[in-house]
Amino acid sequence: MRSAVVASFRKFTYFLFITLLLKLLPLQAIAETFQGAFIKKEQLKKSKIILVAQNYRESEQKILQGCITDMCSFRDVLLKKGFPEWCITELTDAEQPLTHDRITQCIKTLAQQSQTDKTIECVILGFWGHGKQVLDQSGDESDGLDEAYETSDKPITDDCLYSILKKFRNDMNIVVYADCCHARTITDMPTMLTFDSATQKVVKSVSKHREGDSIGAKVLTISACDDSEGAKEVSPWLLADPAEENVFLSKGIQDDISDRDSSMETSSYLSDSISPNCSNFSSVCGSPRERSIEPDMGLSLSSQEPLPKMGVMTSHVLALLKESQPLSIAGLLQGLCQNIPAGFCQTPCISLNFEVDESQLSLFD
Structure with missing residues (x-):
């Protein structure tokens, strides 16, 4: 009789321990983590x-x-x-x-x-x-x-x-x-x-x-x-020289872009932010990989091969x-x-x- 009581007590203690452990541990710690x-x-x-x-x-x-x-x-x-x-x-x-x-x-x-x-x-x-x-x-x-x-x-x-x-x-x-x-x-x-x-x-x-x-x-x-x-693609030289990249983007362009509503078409908020001295923006900063965007920043490529770009x-x-x-x-x-x-x-x-x-x-x- 005594051994049966001890066995029951052990089972109850084990069950209580597991219950408390499950409550204390976060769920993600129990799940298999890769x-x-x-x-x-x-x-x-x-x-x-x-x-x-x-x-x-x-x-x-x-x-x-x-x-x-x-x-x-x-x-x-x-x-x-x-x-x-x-x-x-x-x-x-x-x-x-x-x-x-x-x-x-x-x-x-x-x-x-x-x-x-x-x-x-x-x-x-x-x-x-x-x-x-x-x-x-x-x-x-x-x-x-x-x-x-x-x-x-x-x-x-x-x-x-x-x-x-x-x-x-x-x-x-x-x-x-x-x-x-x-x-x-x-x-x-x-x-x-x-x-x-x-x-x-x-x-x-x-x-x-x-x-x-x-x-x-x-x-x-x-x-x-x-x-x-x-997603943008740009001329390789721009990616190769982070200093040049940062200088270029600091010319009144970075703030203007970050202040715009992200739901706007990139062509409109980029073109609005281009300074008059940056008419070649499309060749330097490239174009977004989006069908609806057709930026025209004043650079004609009709008489020359397009500059190589990288994502x-x-x-x-x-x-x-x-x-x-x-x-x-x-x-x-x-x-x-x-x-x-x-x-x-x-x-x-x-x-x-x-x-x-x-x-x-x-x-x-």
């Missing part, structure tokens, strides 16, 4: 990479100059990281325009392959080109707008990308990189990491936008800017990825937000769909 490298060194040869870049020279959209160059630079850094060349598929419009179906079918085929080929553990999807906002067709957006990547015929919306990402095997890790306008929620991931310039800290927020409709694979999205912003986002990302020591995603985001001048009016962000200690997770080993 740490280390998102794509480990031993997974480099078990990865598949699809890189999509468009300059729109044979399309109706506004011509860009730096997207294919950006993609090639991004690919070269991946090769130096140890990814084999045979795992990379490149889709560009250098020879013919890229259609919605050609791009999405390529990704869908890889997703289907991943279901049966267990050797594919990681995927990287990269997008360079025009981003835009279109009317929400599914009714799931609070602002009534879907974010989309522009192709030669019709845009690839965030809803479309989300549905394709759901087709990948559940135990995979996927990186999505988007250097285009309005890219913040291009994959509609629930957890958003942003950098607070006032506190100099990375801030995490969670959205219930896709609650109950989750993707099985772990997805980490790196976006060039907010949904209301444009502000991609240039800074590659510089940080070349660091010898692995950089946490918090460090990557902080570095981007601190290094990209405010005058460019683009705010990089990272979104994902899994629990993470952003200070302990890096992209690569």
Whole structure:
């Protein structure tokens, strides 16, 4: 009888201890938290990479100059990281325009392959080109707008990308990189990491936008800017000399831009802020990667080849990825937000769909 009482008391004490522990510990401490490298060194040869870049020279959209160059630079850094060349598929419009179906079918085929080929553990999807906002067709957006990547015929919306990402095997890790306008929620991931310039800290927020409709694979999205912003491309010499960049942006331009409503078209708030002595602004600061923006700052390029350009986002990302020591995603985001001048009016962000200690997770080993 006594042993039964002792056993019951022990069970009650254990139950009480567990109950108190669950109340004292924060929920995120109990959930599995991803740490280390998102794509480990031993997974480099078990990865598949699809890189999509468009300059729109044979399309109706506004011509860009730096997207294919950006993609090639991004690919070269991946090769130096140890990814084999045979795992990379490149889709560009250098020879013919890229259609919605050609791009999405390529990704869908890889997703289907991943279901049966267990050797594919990681995927990287990269997008360079025009981003835009279109009317929400599914009714799931609070602002009534879907974010989309522009192709030669019709845009690839965030809803479309989300549905394709759901087709990948559940135990995979996927990186999505988007250097285009309005890219913040291009994959509609629930957890958003942003950098607070006032506190100099990375801030995490969670959205219930896709609650109950989750993707099985772990997805980490790196976006060039907010949904209301444009991603810029600039002349290489401007990026190579930060001092020149800061001097240029300090000529009455930076304050004017930062004071404008971010919902305004970039073409209007940039042109309003140009000083009379900066008529060549479009060649120096480049143009946003957005179809609706057609800046004309007085520089005629009809009689000469356009100056080469590089994406502000991609240039800074590659510089940080070349660091010898692995950089946490918090460090990557902080570095981007601190290094990209405010005058460019683009705010990089990272979104994902899994629990993470952003200070302990890096992209690569």
